[in-house]
Amino acid sequence: HEVAEIQDAHRLLENIFGSVAPALFAIALIAAGQSSTITGTLAGQIVMEGHLNLRIQPWLRRLLTRMLAIVPAFFTILYFGEDALGGLLVLSQVVLSLQLGFAIIPLIHFTSDKKEMKEYAIKLWVKVLAWLSALVIISLNVKLVVEEISGWSNSMSSLILFAVIIPLALGVGLLLLYVFLYPMLAVKRESSSNVPHGKAIEILEIEKIAYDRIVVAVDFSKNDKNTIRHALIQGGKSATYYLVHVVETAAARYHGDAAYDLETKSDAQNLQQYTKDLADLGYTALPMISYGNTASGIAEVANKNNAELLVMGAHGHRVLKDLIFGTTVNAVRHKVKIPVLIVR
Numbered sequence: 001h002e003v004a005e006i007q008d009a010h011r012l013l014e015n016i017f018g019s020v021a022p023a024l025f026a027i028a029l030i031a032a033g034q035s036s037t038i039t040g041t042l043a044g045q046i047v048m049e050g051h052l053n054l055r056i057q058p059w060l061r062r063l064l065t066r067m068l069a070i071v072p073a074f075f076t077i078l079y080f081g082e083d084a085l086g087g088l089l090v091l092s093q094v095v096l097s098l099q100l101g102f103a104i105i106p107l108i109h110f111t112s113d114k115k116e117m118k119e120y121a122i123k124l125w126v127k128v129l130a131w132l133s134a135l136v137i138i139s140l141n142v143k144l145v146v147e148e149i150s151g152w153s154n155s156m157s158s159l160i161l162f163a164v165i166i167p168l169a170l171g172v173g174l175l176l177l178y179v180f181l182y183p184m185l186a187v188k189r190e191s192s193s194n195v196p197h198g199k200a201i202e203i204l205e206i207e208k209i210a211y212d213r214i215v216v217a218v219d220f221s222k223n224d225k226n227t228i229r230h231a232l233i234q235g236g237k238s239a240t241y242y243l244v245h246v247v248e249t250a251a252a253r254y255h256g257d258a259a260y261d262l263e264t265k266s267d268a269q270n271l272q273q274y275t276k277d278l279a280d281l282g283y284t285a286l287p288m289i290s291y292g293n294t295a296s297g298i299a300e301v302a303n304k305n306n307a308e309l310l311v312m313g314a315h316g317h318r319v320l321k322d323l324i325f326g327t328t329v330n331a332v333r334h335k336v337k338i339p340v341l342i343v344r
Helices: 008-051 058-080 082-112 116-121 124-152 158-183 223-236 249-258 263-279 292-302 319-325 327-335
Strands: 214-219 242-245 285-291 307-314 340-344
Touching: 058 082, 058 319, 082 116, 082 124, 082 158, 082 340, 124 158, 124 214, 214 223, 223 242, 223 263, 242 263, 242 292, 249 263, 249 285, 263 307, 292 307, 292 327, 307 327, 319 340, 327 340
Parallel strands: 214 242, 214 307, 242 285, 307 340
Antiparallel strands: none
């Protein structure tokens, strides 16, 4: 059989497996793809979390790696048809070849560093062979790029060639040169240990923290009593408590503090009642009403009043409700720079 494209490769197995050859080849191809994808995912995770000290959620990492693999193939089939997959496969291998230099050079630098690798550092002869291999790969890639650009010069607009293609190629080349030279020229500096999470600091004495301005987020549910109780424990009777509630009605979102619908009036009365109850107990409390987005409203009150602590109640929603209703606590903590106490 004459096989020119990968989708015809199963024909080579027909003499051995007969009519089931296409199915077996498809299963083997999927298994091989999953194997390489999982390996790449694990390698990427190790590089990001260890070498770069950069961590992302596992589901997001899986989504990104799968999308990078699937999306180009999907749009190629959608817009250019199945016959274009062969060209996409060739392009992917070209990209893989071009990026090998960026992977191999840091790898050689790292594995030959006796300070980092200690007794596991590669020997001199291995280092020489590694650099020779890198030189061969990079030289062939440079030759490929030069030949392709020379070929494009006859069929492509000079403006695109000299304004985009050649500067881009030169930029990538300079980046590769930087990757090669930086470890040799850079001054070695002490870096903090990231294994597994750094070193434990010495705790000799704990100073008591006195909170003077505490923001308490309330929503007039049964959780408010427990939320306020925890806030009072933190600040005592010497602190000032800012009781904040955010009105989320359509009128409040559109008109802001000019809104005075039934819900706004009811919320204002409830805040006044909370304030009066705390005053009767000997605490200083101020009612604060905000309008629109809950997270932004709470954060605005905390930041504007220079709060030292924010106390919020958690509803304990499951995943589905969090996806539907959103998570106020998670959104607020990214908008403030003070401790946040979450009460359940």
